[in-house]
Amino acid sequence: MSILETRAxxxxxxxLTAVDSLTLSxxxxxxxxxxxxxxxxxxxxxxxxxxxLPPTSGEARIAxxxxxxxxxxxxxxxxxxxxxxxxxxxxxGFENLLIMAKLYDLPxxxxxxxxxxxxxxxxLGDSADKLVRTYSGGMIRRLEIAQALLxxxxxxxLDEPTVGLDPGARRAVWELIRQLISDKGTTILLTTxxxxxxxxxxxxxxxMHLGKVVATGTPQQLKDAIGRDGATLDDVxxxxxxxxxxxxxxxxxxxxxxxxxxxxxG
Amino acid sequence: MTQPEHAVPPAAWAEPAQRFDLAGMGRYLVRFxxxxxxxxxxxxxxxxxxxxxxxxxxVQPALWLLVFGQVFTRTxxxxxxxxxxxxxMAPGILAQSVLFIAIFSGITVIWECDLGIVHKFLAxxxxxxxxxxxxxxxxxxxxxxxxLIVFLLSILLGVKxxxxxxxxxxxxxAVVLGSGLFSTFSLIIACLVKTRERFMGIGQVLTMPxxxxxxxxxxxxxxxxxxxxxxxxxxxxxxxxxxxGLMLGGIEPGAALLDFxxxxAVxxxxxxxxxxxxxxxxx
Numbered sequence: 001m002s003i004l005e006t007r008a009x010x011x012x013x014x015x016l017t018a019v020d021s022l023t024l025s026x027x028x029x030x031x032x033x034x035x036x037x038x039x040x041x042x043x044x045x046x047x048x049x050x051x052x053l054p055p056t057s058g059e060a061r062i063a064x065x066x067x068x069x070x071x072x073x074x075x076x077x078x079x080x081x082x083x084x085x086x087x088x089x090x091x092x093g094f095e096n097l098l099i100m101a102k103l104y105d106l107p108x109x110x111x112x113x114x115x116x117x118x119x120x121x122x123x124l125g126d127s128a129d130k131l132v133r134t135y136s137g138g139m140i141r142r143l144e145i146a147q148a149l150l151x152x153x154x155x156x157x158l159d160e161p162t163v164g165l166d167p168g169a170r171r172a173v174w175e176l177i178r179q180l181i182s183d184k185g186t187t188i189l190l191t192t193x194x195x196x197x198x199x200x201x202x203x204x205x206x207x208m209h210l211g212k213v214v215a216t217g218t219p220q221q222l223k224d225a226i227g228r229d230g231a232t233l234d235d236v237x238x239x240x241x242x243x244x245x246x247x248x249x250x251x252x253x254x255x256x257x258x259x260x261x262x263x264x265x266g
Numbered sequence: 267m268t269q270p271e272h273a274v275p276p277a278a279w280a281e282p283a284q285r286f287d288l289a290g291m292g293r294y295l296v297r298f299x300x301x302x303x304x305x306x307x308x309x310x311x312x313x314x315x316x317x318x319x320x321x322x323x324x325v326q327p328a329l330w331l332l333v334f335g336q337v338f339t340r341t342x343x344x345x346x347x348x349x350x351x352x353x354x355m356a357p358g359i360l361a362q363s364v365l366f367i368a369i370f371s372g373i374t375v376i377w378e379c380d381l382g383i384v385h386k387f388l389a390x391x392x393x394x395x396x397x398x399x400x401x402x403x404x405x406x407x408x409x410x411x412x413x414l415i416v417f418l419l420s421i422l423l424g425v426k427x428x429x430x431x432x433x434x435x436x437x438x439x440a441v442v443l444g445s446g447l448f449s450t451f452s453l454i455i456a457c458l459v460k461t462r463e464r465f466m467g468i469g470q471v472l473t474m475p476x477x478x479x480x481x482x483x484x485x486x487x488x489x490x491x492x493x494x495x496x497x498x499x500x501x502x503x504x505x506x507x508x509x510x511g512l513m514l515g516g517i518e519p520g521a522a523l524l525d526f527x528x529x530x531a532v533x534x535x536x537x538x539x540x541x542x543x544x545x546x547x548x549x
Contacts, residue, residue, distance in 0.1 A: 050389045052548050072391055080389040082382025090312045099311075102304040103390045105297075131315065147386070 003028040003155055003187050004049070008058035011044050018044040020211035021058065026189060026204075028154070031181060033198040034191045036208035037241050042191040043083065045208070046159050049189070050080045062155055076104070079148030083159040083191075086144050089133035093124055093143050096132060097150060104151040118146040122176065138169025145176060149186070156180070158190040162197060174201055195233035205233075209241045294393075301392050305400020306407070313408065320408070324415040327363040331356065331419045334483075344484050349514065356425045357509035358482030360416040361444060364409045365476060365502055368445045370469050371405050372452030376462055379547045388545055395541040398450065402537070405449035406442030413441045420513075428515030436512040436522065443529050444505040450536040457543035482506050504528045 004026040011019040019041040026032045034042050047053035049060060051071040059066060065073040087096050097115040106114055119128045122142040132140060141161065148156060161177070162170040174197070180186050192198055198205050199219050206216040215222055215236070223231045226239045313319065331352075338344065339351045346354040378384045387397055420427055452469070459465050479496040480503045486494055497503050508525035511517025 052385060052388050075389060075391040082385040084382035086382035086386040090315055095311050099304060099308045103392050
C-alpha cells in the first residue's frame with residue numbers, strides 16, 4: 001500500500017521550473033531516497049510535501065490527505081527534520097522536545113514520559129537537561145529526529161540527515177534510521193547526495209536532475225541498468241546527472257547556509 | 267494517533283467556512299490560545315536560561331531620563347503646561363524604549379529561518395496566527411522589565427506617579443500592547459526583506475521618524491502642521507498618550523478607551539498581515 005503518492009507535482013519560480021511533473025509512489029515501511037545534485041529540486045519537493053510550499057500544479061497525497069487541501073491533516077501525520085539546524089540551541093534537549101510535544105497536542109498525562117522515552121531511545125538521556133548549544137553535531141541530529149518522531153508519525157521526511165556529520169556520527173544516524181523502521185514501521189523519505197548513504201540505507205531511490213526524476217528503482221536495479229560491470233551508485237549518479245562542472249553546486253546563499261550548518265553541526 | 271477531528275464527516279471538514287459551526291469555532295479558539303501560550307512559553311524558557319537581555323534593556327531608558335531628561339528639564343524650552351518636563355517625558359521615554367527594542371525583534375525570525383527552526387514550526391499543526399501572536403506576547407512580557415526600570419528611575423527623579431492600582435495595571439497592559447504591536451510590525455518587515463543587512467537598514471530608517479513624529483518628548487501642539495498629521499496617525503502617539511495619562515493620572519476613561527482601541531485595532535491588522543507573510547519566509 002502506498003503511503004505517499006504524487007501526480008505531476010510541479011513547482012515553478014518565475015521562469016524556473018524547480019520541480020517538473022514529479023510522479024512518485026512510496027510504499028508504507030519503505031526507506032526511499034531522493035538523490036540528485038544541488039539544485040535538482042530535492043529540497044523544493046520536500047518543502048511541498050511538508051506543506052511549506054504550495055505546488056504550482058499537480059497533486060500529492062500523504063496517508064490519503066491532499067497536501068494542498070488538507071494541509072492541517074498532513075501536518076499531523078508527518079515528521080520533518082529540515083536540512084538546517086532546527087533544534088534551539090538556547091534551550092535544553094528536554095525543553096526542545098517538550099515544546100514540540102505541546103504543539104502536537106500529546107496528552108498531558110504522558111507528555112513528559114514520552115519526551116524522556118524519546119530522548120532515551122536516541123541515546124540522549126544523560127544530556128537531556130543540558131543546553132543544546134553544548135551538544136555535538138551528531139547529538140543535535142539525533143535530538144532533531146527524536147523531535148520529529150514524538151507524535152509517532154507514519155511518514156518521516158529527512159532532508160540531508162547526515163550533512164556535516166563525521167563518519168562515526170553518520171553511522172550512528174543510519175543505525176537509528178534502520179532501527180526506526182524495524183521498531184515502528186515508519187516510512188522514510190530522505191534526500192542525500194551521498195551515494196554511499198543511499199546505497200547503505202535505501203530500499204529504493206529516485207535520481208532527480210533539473211527538476212525531473214530521471215531514474216527510479218532499487219540501488220541494485222539502477223547499478224545493473226547502466227550496463228557496466230561493478231558499477232557503483234556513484235557511477236549511476238554521474239551517468240544520469242552528467243557533467244557536474246557545468247553549472248550545479250547551488251547559489252551563493254545556499255552555499256553560505258550549507259557551510260554554516262556544517263560548521264555548527266560539526 | 268489521536269485525531270478527534272475525524273469524528274466530523276469529511277465533507278464538513280473540507281470546507282469549514284461553508285457552515286456556521288459554533289462548537290467547532292470554540293474548539294479552534296481554545297486550541298489557538300493554547301498554542302499561542304506554548305510559543306510564549308518557549309520564549310520565556312529562553313529568557314530563563316539567559317536573562318541578561320532584561321538588564322541591557324534598562325540601559326537606554328536610563329540614559330534618556332538621566333542625561334537628556336535632566337538637561338531639558340533645566341532649559342524649560344518645551345511647553346508642557348502644568349507638568350514638569352521630567353514628568354512629561356518619563357512616560358514618553360518608556361514608550362520610546364519599548365519601541366526601539368521591539369522594532370528590531372524581528373531579526374530573530376531571519377536568524378531562525380537561515381537555520382531550520384521556522385521550517386520545523388511551520389510543518390507542525392500550529393496555527394500561523396498562534397505563531398505570530400505568541401511571539402508578540404513574549405515581546406510584550408519582556409518589555410515589562412523596561413516599565414520597571416522607568417518606574418524606579420521616575421521615583422528617584424521625583425516624577426509624580428499616579429499609584430492608582432487600576433492605572434498601574436493599565437500601564438502594564440499598554441506596555442505589553444505597544445511592544446506586541448511594534449514587534450509584529452518588525453516581524454512583517456523581516457518577512458519582507460529576508461536578510462539581516464536590509465532589515466537592520468530599514469529598522470534604523472524607521473525608528474527615528476516613529477519616535478520624533480510622536481508626542482513622546484514634546485507635545486503635538488508645538489509641531490508644524492504636516493508633522494502633527496504624521497503624529498496623529500502614528501500608533502506610538504496613542505501609546506504615549508495612554509501611558510502619560512495613566513502614569514501621571516487624570517486621563518478621561520473615554521480617552522483611555524479610544525487609545526486602547528486604536529492600539530488594539532492596529533495590532534489586530536498587523537497580526538493578520540504577519541500571519542499571511544510568515545509562512546512565506548521559507549519560500
